[in-house]
Amino acid sequence: MNAEDVRKVAVIGAGIMGHGIAQSLATAGYEVTVTDTNAAALESVPARVERNLAAFIDAGLIAAADVPVILGRIHTAPSLEEAAAGADVVIEAATENQDLKRQLFNRLDAACPERTILTSNSSSLLISEFASETKRQDRCILTHWMNPPHIVPAVEVIPGPFTSQETIEVVTRMLRRAGKLPVRLQKEIPGYLVNRIQMAMFREVWSLWSKGVASAEDLDMAVRGSFGFRLPSVGPLLANDLAGDETTYVIARRLLPIIDSSPEPSTAFREMVEKGDFGLKTGRGFYDHTPQEWQAIVDKRDRDLLRQLKCSRE
Ligand SMILES: NC(=O)c1ccc[n+]([C@@H]2O[C@H](COP(=O)([O-])OP(=O)(O)OC[C@H]3O[C@@H](n4cnc5c(N)ncnc54)[C@H](O)[C@@H]3O)[C@@H](O)[C@H]2O)c1
Incomplete structure (x- = not known):
C-alpha cells in the first residue's frame, strides 16, 4: 500500500x-x-x-x-x-x-x-x-x-x-x-526515546524537591526559564555543541557521580502518591489548587501550546 x-x-x-x-x-x-x-x-x-x-x-x-x-x-x-x-x-x-x-x-x-x-x-x-x-x-x-x-x-x-x-x-x-x-527509532527499546529522557530529568527534579533544595514553583521556574526556554529552538545535543562540548564534558564528569541515580522514585514522591495526592485528579500533588484553578491551568497550557504550535508552523 x-x-x-x-x-x-x-x-x-x-x-x-x-x-x-x-x-x-x-x-x-x-x-x-x-x-x-x-x-x-x-x-x-x-x-x-x-x-x-x-x-x-x-x-x-x-x-x-x-x-x-x-x-x-x-x-x-x-x-x-x-x-x-x-x-x-x-x-x-x-x-x-x-x-x-x-x-x-x-x-x-x-x-x-x-x-x-x-x-x-x-x-x-x-x-x-x-x-x-x-x-x-x-x-x-x-x-x-x-x-x-x-x-x-x-x-x-x-x-x-x-x-x-x-x-x-x-x-x-x-x-x-x-x-x-x-x-x-532504528530499533525497539523500552521507554523509546522521549520517556527515557524525560524520566532522567524527572528523577533529579523529584530528588531535589524531596531534599527541600527548592520549592515546586522554583524548580519548575528553573527548568522553564533555562534549558526549557531554549528547547523550542535547540535540542540538547545541539545545545551541547553551541555551549562547547569540552566544557559540558568537564561539568558532566563532576556532576554525574553526585546527581540522583536511584532505581526508585524519591521517597517523598512515593509517600505523596501513596497518600492519594495525584495532582489535577485529586486537587493536590506538588501543587494544591481548587478544581476551577486546575481548569484555568489546563486552559492556559493549551493556549500557550497552541501559540507555540502556530509559531512552529510559520
Ligand atoms: N495519557 C497519556 O499521556 C498517554 C501518552 C502517550 C500514550 N498513551 C497511551 O495511549 C493509550 C490510551 O491512553 P489514554 O491516556 O487515552 O487512556 P484512557 O484511559 O483515557 O482511554 C482509554 C480508553 O480505552 C477504552 N477501552 C478499554 N478497553 C477497550 C476495548 N476493548 N475496546 C475499545 N476501547 C477500549 C476505555 O474505555 C477508555 O475510554 C495507552 O496505551 C496509553 O499508555 C497515553
Whole structure:
C-alpha cells in the first residue's frame, strides 16, 4: 500500500489520547471511525473534539467554517469489528494493558482487510510484545503520540524487527500529512526515546524537591526559564555543541557521580502518591489548587501550546 492509498483510519479507544488522535487525522482530511467499549466516552467524542477545535480557532490555526467539515469526518462505531472493517490504518489507543492489547490485535487481524496497517499508541510496551497475535507482523508498528495528541507535534515511530519498510513509510507520511513530526527509532527499546529522557530529568527534579533544595514553583521556574526556554529552538545535543562540548564534558564528569541515580522514585514522591495526592485528579500533588484553578491551568497550557504550535508552523 502507498501512503496516498490511506483514506480511512480506525481509532480504538476514545480516551485522552484516542479522541485527540482522531481530531488530528480528521483535520488532515482522513475519514476516521472511533470505537470504545465505554458508551459515554464514545458518545462524547464529537463534543470533546468541538471544544478542542474552538481553541484552534482562537489561536488562528483553523477557520470556524472548518469545524463542521472536520467533525463530519469523525464517525463512531459500536464495535471494534465495525470500526476496523474497511480501515487502511488502525490506531489502537485503548487502556495500557498488555493482555488487552494482545486480544485487540488478535481481533483486529481477523476484522481488518489484508492491506490494513495496525499501529498501537502504547507508552510502555513494544510492538513485538503483541504483534505475534497477528498474521501480518510486517504491517504492525508502534506510533507513540504525546499528550495532548492534537497539539504536541512529535510522534515516535518504533518498528519491530519484523516491520516492513513500506509500513514505516506509509505511517510516517500519514503522520507528516497530519502536521506531526514523526521521530523514527532504528530499533525497539523500552521507554523509546522521549520517556527515557524525560524520566532522567524527572528523577533529579523529584530528588531535589524531596531534599527541600527548592520549592515546586522554583524548580519548575528553573527548568522553564533555562534549558526549557531554549528547547523550542535547540535540542540538547545541539545545545551541547553551541555551549562547547569540552566544557559540558568537564561539568558532566563532576556532576554525574553526585546527581540522583536511584532505581526508585524519591521517597517523598512515593509517600505523596501513596497518600492519594495525584495532582489535577485529586486537587493536590506538588501543587494544591481548587478544581476551577486546575481548569484555568489546563486552559492556559493549551493556549500557550497552541501559540507555540502556530509559531512552529510559520
Ligand atoms: N495519557 C497519556 O499521556 C498517554 C501518552 C502517550 C500514550 N498513551 C497511551 O495511549 C493509550 C490510551 O491512553 P489514554 O491516556 O487515552 O487512556 P484512557 O484511559 O483515557 O482511554 C482509554 C480508553 O480505552 C477504552 N477501552 C478499554 N478497553 C477497550 C476495548 N476493548 N475496546 C475499545 N476501547 C477500549 C476505555 O474505555 C477508555 O475510554 C495507552 O496505551 C496509553 O499508555 C497515553
